[in-house]
Amino acid sequence: METTGMMxxxxxxxxxxxxxxxxxxxxxxxxxxxxxxxxxxxxxxxDFGYSEVHLPIFEHTELxxxxxxxxxxxxxxxxxxxVDRGGRSVTLRPEATAGMVRAALEHSLCGQNxxxxxxxxxxxxxxxxxxKGRYRQFYQFDAECLGLAGPVADVEVIALSAEIFxxxxxxxxxxxxxxxxxxxxxxxxxxxxxxxxxxxxDVLCGSCIDRLDxxxxxxxxxxxxxxxxxxxxxxxxxxxxxxxxxxxxxxxKAGLARLGFPYKLDKRLVRGLDYYTKTAYxxxxxxxxxQNAVCGGGRYDNLAESIGGPHLPGVGFAAGFDRVVLVMxxxxxxxxxxxQTQVYVAAQDDAARGAVQIFTxxxxxxxxxxxQDAGDAxxxxxxxxxxxxSANKAGVPWTCIIGGDxxxxxxxxxxxMTSGEQVSLPPEEAAAYIxxxxx
Ligand code: HAM
Numbered sequence: 001m002e003t004t005g006m007m008x009x010x011x012x013x014x015x016x017x018x019x020x021x022x023x024x025x026x027x028x029x030x031x032x033x034x035x036x037x038x039x040x041x042x043x044x045x046x047d048f049g050y051s052e053v054h055l056p057i058f059e060h061t062e063l064x065x066x067x068x069x070x071x072x073x074x075x076x077x078x079x080x081x082x083v084d085r086g087g088r089s090v091t092l093r094p095e096a097t098a099g100m101v102r103a104a105l106e107h108s109l110c111g112q113n114x115x116x117x118x119x120x121x122x123x124x125x126x127x128x129x130x131x132k133g134r135y136r137q138f139y140q141f142d143a144e145c146l147g148l149a150g151p152v153a154d155v156e157v158i159a160l161s162a163e164i165f166x167x168x169x170x171x172x173x174x175x176x177x178x179x180x181x182x183x184x185x186x187x188x189x190x191x192x193x194x195x196x197x198x199x200x201x202d203v204l205c206g207s208c209i210d211r212l213d214x215x216x217x218x219x220x221x222x223x224x225x226x227x228x229x230x231x232x233x234x235x236x237x238x239x240x241x242x243x244x245x246x247x248x249x250x251x252x253k254a255g256l257a258r259l260g261f262p263y264k265l266d267k268r269l270v271r272g273l274d275y276y277t278k279t280a281y282x283x284x285x286x287x288x289x290x291q292n293a294v295c296g297g298g299r300y301d302n303l304a305e306s307i308g309g310p311h312l313p314g315v316g317f318a319a320g321f322d323r324v325v326l327v328m329x330x331x332x333x334x335x336x337x338x339x340q341t342q343v344y345v346a347a348q349d350d351a352a353r354g355a356v357q358i359f360t361x362x363x364x365x366x367x368x369x370x371x372q373d374a375g376d377a378x379x380x381x382x383x384x385x386x387x388x389x390s391a392n393k394a395g396v397p398w399t400c401i402i403g404g405d406x407x408x409x410x411x412x413x414x415x416x417m418t419s420g421e422q423v424s425l426p427p428e429e430a431a432a433y434i435x436x437x438x439x
Pocket of ligand 1: 133136142295299316318
């Protein structure tokens with residue numbers, strides 16, 4: 001009894017001291033890289049005419065069950081759903097598309113002739129088995145082009161995602177594409193598929209047999225090897241598309257060829273969300289292992305209606321932020337320059353500490369990153385020697401020293417830590433002097 005109690009207490013302590021399984025802290029070693037990626041994403045989105053929006057992290061559960069689809073893994077097994085204090089069922093967003101369409105409808109963000117081109121980024125939540133590149137709280141950047149039904153929009157969306165990855169220097173990527181048809185042609189294909197898979201039922205895994213009637217397209221992307229072999233020989237949807245879907249697919253392929261984008265057709269690509277119509281695509285990385293998709297997207301012309309809105313065609317993509325950073329690290333890509341402290345301001349004696357405080361603040365106001373010893377009498381201040389040691393340890397390129405002499409003459413001693421060169425200047429000139437060097 002005693003032991004169980006102790007174990008429970010230990011478990012509780014561990015639970016308090018550690019982040020829950022599948023979620024992680026993005027610490028300073030990594031966060032500056034995220035800032036670089038998000039800046040690049042923001043610039044590219046703007047170049048393609050997308051406006052940023054910030055969406056809520058939780059929505060009514062129904063938005064996802066109706067939008068993403070009741071029979072998807074996401075809705076069936078992966079959502080973080082809870083009843084709030086007002087008795088409503090809400091869900092932490094597992095993806096952004098449904099919320100984006102909801103927001104566009106709620107705020108009339110696209111008119112009759114004006115496309116709504118919107119993007120967002122932030123955390124998404126799915127209760128999945130954590131592994132490399134797969135987390136329960138992960139981040140996506142997501143772009144949605146609403147109101148355009150033609151294939152040019154599909155090509156633009158695929159080109160936008162590829163351009164972001166080009167600017168980030170990602171290599172070894174592959175664009176895979178399929179058409180998943182529409183409510184006109186899919187039922188026919190569904191029947192062809194059910195007939196085909198039923199004839200191979202003895203080889204299929206339990207969940208595929210389960211899915212066969214409800215969602216036979218999902219059998220196509222089952223990862224179990226027996227099912228995979230059967231799915232490889234299954235009839236391809238693009239041989240069963242209606243005229244409209246077929247023409248759309250041809251024009252998307254022609255558009256990609258026009259822009260010089262290599263892609264591979266993958267008849268087994270159906271995506272894990274039910275809202276897709278026509279184009280579905282993914283961008284895969286050769287450097288990620290099992291979770292190799294850095295980006296997924298496609299067209300969803302009936303999503304707005306399925307959540308109770310009017311007809312509003314749409315096409316978009318979402319990319320896994322965590323995975324993009326992972327691939328960039330693995331490929332040794334540049335994240336630009338890590339923000340670094342430029343100047344350490346040191347007080348030679350206690351009498352100079354006030355002047356150090358004023359000068360440090362002045363540098364910061366001028367946009368020069370500066371540090372000082374922020375200790376005080378109660379917690380102990382650092383000696384001049386210890387301050388210089390801190391400056392060396394931080395690897396700052398400049399130190400500014402203020403002592404009795406400098407105080408008397410209203411000067412600051414500016415030392416270049418690389419060359420060892422030192423000059424004494426009035427505070428206003430000292431900032432300008434450093435600025436000339438660091439740009
Ligand atoms: P998705 O394929 O579910 O699509 O997710 C898009 C990307 O998010 C994936 O390719 C992957 O990079 C990343 N991702 C997904 N789950 C995880 C996870 N557990 N851990 C880390 N990264 C993950 C969607 O979410 C659709 N809303 C995309 C879309 C937008 N379609 C049209 N518009």
